[in-house]
Amino acid sequence: xxxxxxxxxxxxxxxxxxxxxxxxxxxxxxxxxxxxxxxxxxxxxxxxxxxxxxxxxxxxxxxxxxxxxxxxxxxxxxxxxxxxxxxxxxxxxxxxxxxxxxxxxxxxxxxxxxxxxxxxxxxxxxxxxxxxxxxxxxxxxxxxxxxxxxxxxxxxxxxxxxxxxxxxxxxxxxxxxxxxxxxxxxxxxxxxxxxxxxxxxxxxxxxxxxxxxxxxxxxxxxxxxxxxxxxxxxxxxxxxxxxxxxxxxxxxxxxxxxxxxxxxxxxxxxxxxxxxxxxxxxxxxxxxxxxxxxxxxxxxxxxxxxxxxxxxxxxxxxxxxxxxxxxxxxxxxxxxxxxxxxxxxxxxxxxxxxxxxxxxxxxxxxxxxxxxxx
Amino acid sequence: xxxxxxxxxxxxxxxxxxxxxxxxxxxxxxxxxxxxxxxxxxxxxxxxxxxxxxxxxxxxxxxxxxxxxxxxxxxxxxxxxxxxxxxxxxxxxxxxxxxxxxxxxxxxxxxxxxxxxxxxxxxxxxxxxxxxxxxxxxxxxxxxxxxxxxxxxxxxxxxxxxxxxxxxxxxxxxxxxxxxxxxxxxxxxxxxxxxxxxxxxxxxxxxxxxxxxxxxxxxxxxxxxxxxxxxxxxxxxxxxxxxxxxxxxxxxxxxxxxxxxxxxxxxxxxxxxxxxxxxxxxxxxxxxxxxxxxxxxxxxxxxxxxxxxxxxxxxxxxxxxxxxxxxxxxxxxxxxxxxxxxxxxxxxxxxxxxxxxxxxxxxxxxxxxxxxxxxxxxxxxxxxxxxxxxxxxxxxxxxxx
Numbered sequence: 001x002x003x004x005x006x007x008x009x010x011x012x013x014x015x016x017x018x019x020x021x022x023x024x025x026x027x028x029x030x031x032x033x034x035x036x037x038x039x040x041x042x043x044x045x046x047x048x049x050x051x052x053x054x055x056x057x058x059x060x061x062x063x064x065x066x067x068x069x070x071x072x073x074x075x076x077x078x079x080x081x082x083x084x085x086x087x088x089x090x091x092x093x094x095x096x097x098x099x100x101x102x103x104x105x106x107x108x109x110x111x112x113x114x115x116x117x118x119x120x121x122x123x124x125x126x127x128x129x130x131x132x133x134x135x136x137x138x139x140x141x142x143x144x145x146x147x148x149x150x151x152x153x154x155x156x157x158x159x160x161x162x163x164x165x166x167x168x169x170x171x172x173x174x175x176x177x178x179x180x181x182x183x184x185x186x187x188x189x190x191x192x193x194x195x196x197x198x199x200x201x202x203x204x205x206x207x208x209x210x211x212x213x214x215x216x217x218x219x220x221x222x223x224x225x226x227x228x229x230x231x232x233x234x235x236x237x238x239x240x241x242x243x244x245x246x247x248x249x250x251x252x253x254x255x256x257x258x259x260x261x262x263x264x265x266x267x268x269x270x271x272x273x274x275x276x277x278x279x280x281x282x283x284x285x286x287x288x289x290x291x292x293x294x295x296x297x298x299x300x301x302x303x304x305x306x307x308x309x310x311x312x313x314x315x316x317x318x319x320x321x322x323x324x325x326x327x328x329x330x331x332x333x334x335x336x337x338x339x340x341x342x343x344x345x346x347x348x349x350x351x352x353x354x355x356x357x358x359x360x361x362x363x364x365x366x367x368x369x370x371x372x373x374x
Numbered sequence: 375x376x377x378x379x380x381x382x383x384x385x386x387x388x389x390x391x392x393x394x395x396x397x398x399x400x401x402x403x404x405x406x407x408x409x410x411x412x413x414x415x416x417x418x419x420x421x422x423x424x425x426x427x428x429x430x431x432x433x434x435x436x437x438x439x440x441x442x443x444x445x446x447x448x449x450x451x452x453x454x455x456x457x458x459x460x461x462x463x464x465x466x467x468x469x470x471x472x473x474x475x476x477x478x479x480x481x482x483x484x485x486x487x488x489x490x491x492x493x494x495x496x497x498x499x500x501x502x503x504x505x506x507x508x509x510x511x512x513x514x515x516x517x518x519x520x521x522x523x524x525x526x527x528x529x530x531x532x533x534x535x536x537x538x539x540x541x542x543x544x545x546x547x548x549x550x551x552x553x554x555x556x557x558x559x560x561x562x563x564x565x566x567x568x569x570x571x572x573x574x575x576x577x578x579x580x581x582x583x584x585x586x587x588x589x590x591x592x593x594x595x596x597x598x599x600x601x602x603x604x605x606x607x608x609x610x611x612x613x614x615x616x617x618x619x620x621x622x623x624x625x626x627x628x629x630x631x632x633x634x635x636x637x638x639x640x641x642x643x644x645x646x647x648x649x650x651x652x653x654x655x656x657x658x659x660x661x662x663x664x665x666x667x668x669x670x671x672x673x674x675x676x677x678x679x680x681x682x683x684x685x686x687x688x689x690x691x692x693x694x695x696x697x698x699x700x701x702x703x704x705x706x707x708x709x710x711x712x713x714x715x716x717x718x719x720x721x722x723x724x725x726x727x728x729x730x731x732x733x734x735x736x737x738x739x740x741x742x743x744x745x746x747x748x749x750x751x752x753x754x755x756x757x758x759x760x761x762x763x764x765x766x767x768x769x770x771x772x773x774x775x
Contacts, residue, residue, distance in 0.1 A: 113502045118396035167555075171727075175734040242506070242555060245562035249499075260506040260555050265541070269475065269505060 011211040011219055013143035016150040017288055018198045018223020019230070023153055024282035025105045026194040026227075027234040027254040033337040035239070035247035037187040038179045040172060042244065043235040045184050049191030050228040053199060057220040060199055060352050064206040065213045066359055071204050072299030078358050081302070087351060088300035091200065094347040095293035098197050100318050101340065102286040103127050104326040109275055112329075113255050124322045127286070132315040134287035135294060136308070139208065142287040149281035150226070156277035157230050159270070163261025164241045172240045189341040194231070196348030197289070198224050203352050204292045251333050254278075290314060405470035406430065408447065409533035411518025412494050413483030415453040421486070421493060423460040424451040424519040425472065426533050446530040449523050457497040474503040478537035480510045480554065481518035481573065487601065487608035491561075491568070499558045506555030509540045512601040514574040514611055521573055526595040539597050540571055547630025547648065548617040550600045564741070565726040567603060569620075572611050574598035604720040612713065619710025622670060622703065623723040625653040631677065634698040637691070642681030646699050646761070649673040657732045664729055664736065665752040670703055672757075676764040683770045691770045692761045700757040707755050715749045725751055 009017070026046070034042035067074030076084035107123035115123075134142055177184060198220070206216050238247045238257055247253045255271065262268040294310045326332050409426040416422075427448045450468055454460030461472060482494050498504050513521050527535020543551040552570045560566040579592030599612040600620055612620050621627040629648055636642040651672035658665045676695060683691055714723055726744055730737040740747060764770075 115397040116502060122396075171731055174731040178734065243559035243563060246555065246559050249558075249562060256506065259504075262505070262507050268507065 007139050007208045008210045009139065009143045009205065009208045011209065011215065013147060014205065014209050014211070014219050015223040015226060016146040017143055017205065017284065018202065018220060019227030020146045020149045020153070020281045020284040021197045021201055021288060022194045022224065022227035023230055024278070024285045025101055026191065026231040027238075028105045028109065028252050029101075029333075029336050030191055030194055030231075031235050031238050032247055032250055032253040033190045033333070034187055034235070035244050035253065036337070037190065038184050039248065040174070040178055040239055040244040041176065041184045041187075042239060042247065043173065043232060044176065045187040046191045046228075046232060046235045048185055048188040049195045050224065050232070052188065052192070053195035053224055053228075054221060056199060056349060056353075057202060057224065058217055059356050060202050061206065061213075061216045061220060063352060063356050063359060064203055064216065067207065070207050070299075072296065075355065076299075078355060078362060085300045085302065087355070088296045090347060091204075091351060092293045092296035092300060094200060094343070094351075095289045095296065096314060096318055096321070097340070097343065098200075099131070099286055099289040099293060099314075100321045100325055101193070101336065102282060102289055103131065103318070103322050104332065106279065106282045106286070107322065108326055108329070108332075109252060109255060109278070112252060113271065114275065120327050121323055124319055124326070128315050128319050128322070131283065131286045131290055132311055134283065135291045135311050139205075139288070139291055142284055142291060145280065145287070146284040149284040152277045152280040153230060156274055157233055159263070159274065159277070160257055160261055161233070161237065163263045163270070164237060164257065167241045167260065168237065169240055172243050173236065189345060190337055192349070193336070193340050193344040195224065195228075196344040197285075198227070199352065200348035201288060201292060204296065205288075251329050290318070399471065399473075401430070403470055404473045405448070405468055407472055407474055407477045408531050409479050409481065409522050409536060410474075410477060411481040411483065411513065411522035412457060412486060413517045413519055414486045414489065417453065420453045420455055421457055421460055422451060422453040422483075422517075422519065423457055423464065424449065424522045425464065426522050426531075427468075427470075427472075428476075428531055447532065451519060457493055474498075474501060475505075477504060477508055478533045479540070480508060481521050482510070482512050482570070483518040484513055484515060484608065485517070487512045487570075487603075490606050491557075491570075491603070491608075492606050495554075495558055495561050498554055504554065506553065506558070508554045509537050509571070510552050510554050510557055511536075511540065511571040511573045512608060514572040514598045514601070516575055520575055521595050524575060524593050524595060526575075526579075526593070532595075536573065536595050539573070539595065543571065543597055544628040546597070547621060547627055548599065548614050549597050549612070550621065550624070550626060561606070563727075565730045565737075566724065567721045567726075568606075569603060569624075569722045570601040572598045572601045600722070602714070602718050602720050602722045604718065609720055610713075610718040612710070615706045616710045616713045618703075619706035619708070620714075620723060622651075622653060622707045623668060623710055625655065625724075627651050627653065632699060632702055634695060634702060636679070636681035637683055637686060637694050640681065644676060644680065644695060645678035646695060647675045647677045649675055649762075655728050657729050659733050659736045663747070663750050663752060664733060665754065666725055666728060667754045667756070668707060670707075670755070670757045672703075672759055674699060674759050674761050676761055676767075679764075679771050682772055686770055688764070688768065688770060692764075696759040696761055699759045699761075703757045703759070704755045707753075711753050715751070719745075719749060721748050 031042055034045050038045055072088060075087055078084065079087055107120065107127050111118065111120050111123050202220050209216065209219065211219060234254060238253050241260055242256055246256065250256050258271040258274045263270065294314050298305065298307060298310055325335060405427040407425050408428050411424040413422040429446055429448055450464055452460050452463035454463050464472060480494065480498055482491060524532060526532045529535040540551045543549055549571055550569050557568050557570060560568040573595050575593045576596045577591035578594040578596060581590040581592050583589050599617045601608055602610045602612065618630060627648065631645055631647050633643040633645055636644055651670060654669045656667045686694065710723065714720055725748065
């Protein structure tokens with residue numbers, strides 16, 4: 001991990017990484033799940049999740065600042081070698097699953113809409129190889145890719161809006177809180193799967209920021225805010241253009257938007273272009289999540305394992321995981337709406353909050369090497 | 375250097391694996407469907423699929439011999455227990471693989487629509503090749519097959535002509551135009567009722583002949599009102615006035631040309647073109663029955679005056695026309711509501727959706743009783759018309775003698 005501490009990410013890159021982390025799965029799968037639960041209030045649940053994330057991020061930033069360096073050393077200092085290792089391993093497993101859901105976002109798009117005859121396993125293996133190469137190149141490469149990813153995501157969103165604006169009917173979003181306020185709050189757990197990814201990644205990535213720790217809060221908010229606004233635009237357009245019942249009918253709601261968008265009668269179909277624009281952000285998300293899984297495992301293990309083997313090991317582990325999760329689409333939908341929200345909230349929010357608690361209870365251990373906020 | 379050479383060799387080797395994949399589909403192996411018609415088969419319980427496929431290279435010349443050689447389209451039909459099975463049966467005799475990505479329109483036969491449109495909506499919105507913006511219509515008074523096989527319109531490919539009819543349906547302003555996505559939304563939503571555009575074959579085309587008055591009549595697909603559904607089956611069609619009224623009520627009117635009688639009841643009509651209408655709907659609940667108030671404000675252009683009006687100056691003529699037009703629009707809306715509430719008993723006007731949005735508390739209590747309450751909903755209309763132009767004229771037609 002000492003080596004990894006040398007990895008430095010610029011402020012803009014950190015913002016674009018956070019924005020990419022929330023976007024991919026959120027527009028593809030989360031909106032469908034939310035529409036199935038709260039119908040036309042999907043965007044409201046998404047907003048609740050984003051605001052909750054915004055409120056929780058300062059706690060995570062506080063913890064990262066107190067650490068004064070890489071996460072791994074800090075957690076071990078706080079919890080001791082074995083318990084710290086276990087917590088790191090739990091984080092790593094979370095990121096492994098996060099990678100699997102991110103990878104499935106990409107592979108299911110291609111498999112269900114563009115290349116339906118090709119066996120799903122081919123996409124799983126091919127995409128994992130691509131992401132593995134990205135992890136091998138390192139976080140800085142992923143950070144540079146994320147800038148391109150955000151630009152492409154912006155273009156994708158603009159092209160979607162331009163192609164569907166004439167079908168935009170805001171009354172589809174009315175009446176607000178059609179299912180009541182409490183169900184909207186409860187359903188936000190589905191959207192937390194995406195917001196939580198930012199929270200967990202913030203803890204792991206903030207120590208690599210070149211910016212002063214005093215600006216970390218702003219970086220996180222900008223990242224989550226930028227990605228969140230893009231996700232909300234999709235959520236609102238999906239409801240207002242397709243209608244909540246149509247969004248709920250499909251596993252990959254954003255591809256229905258792509259099917260419903262047309263730029264005049266001359267470019268009446270541009271799903272392929274949209275998927276290409278979409279891919280950069282999702283690949284960034286996949287690389288960052290797998291990178292975090294590998295790095296945290298490296299720190300968690302009591303013995304030294306060459307990083308290359310760890311990358312290959314995680315890739316080999318997640319191939320069957322992605323396949324098992326994604327091959328049965330209905331099972332995957334259930335996983336995303338039930339198991340994954342609970343696991344995400346417990347691990348990506350729960351563990352950092354637990355660490356905050358320990359840091360408060362053990363101020364001496366927590367303060368060692370803490371960084372002054374600027 | 376050596377490593378780079380190996381990397382280059384590896385990359386070149388990998389390219390050998392990129393020459394094809396499972397989803398390889400050559401253009402000349404594809405049958406690009408331009409229009410599809412779905413009917414009930416003559417065999418009970420089966421569905422019949424008729425497709426109109428573009429002949430990509432022929433453009434009417436040098437086409438295959440199987441059927442209609444020289445025609446720009448190839449038409450085929452097959453039946454099956456399901457639409458999917460019927461399409462698979464088509465593959466038994468068509469030389470190319472059917473591709474839906476460029477389909478212009480889905481047409482549902484009247485008989486099937488009267489039974490249930492579920493199979494059509496399900497198949498075509500489940501299929502990843504089709505767009506949600508594909509047009510969808512009902513074949514009024516005939517089988518879908520009759521329309522798919524007709525040589526209609528000015529374009530080489532008839533389906534392109536039919537889709538243009540729907541694209542420009544706003545101009546006559548008498549019928550809705552419907553896309554697959556809209557119909558799926560209405561089908562799935564508990565507060566909406568699907569409506570579909572209706573296409574009818576009418577002998578409107580003329581085939582020139584050497585002899586005067588001896589032209590041969592040709593059947594053409596014509597936009598013919600709106601097909602009204604209740605739940606999932608067809609229950610009726612709108613005619614001209616009711617069709618216009620329905621568009622006003624659904625707040626989908628964009629453009630229309632209406633006729634009003636000339637002043638003084640001396641015969642003749644004036645044509646007025648509706649421009650930029652603004653339609654709003656409000657609902658009120660007092661007691662058990664809600665009232666819906668529709669308010670129309672529209673600009674209009676006087677486009678034609680077939681009668682001289684020597685006794686009216688411009689201002690008075692405009693005033694007369696505005697009043698007459700407002701009455702006509704209100705009468706259209708009234709006729710549409712009467713048709714929906716008393717004849718077909720279908721909420722095609724979208725009142726349920728309006729009440730759900732504006733009166734959510736009332737809707738939550740009464741949603742289950744909607745079918746019983748709908749015929750009793752009260753309506754009121756307020757129409758304001760402003761004539762801003764008399765096309766290029768500045769004063770009414772006034773002959774010198």
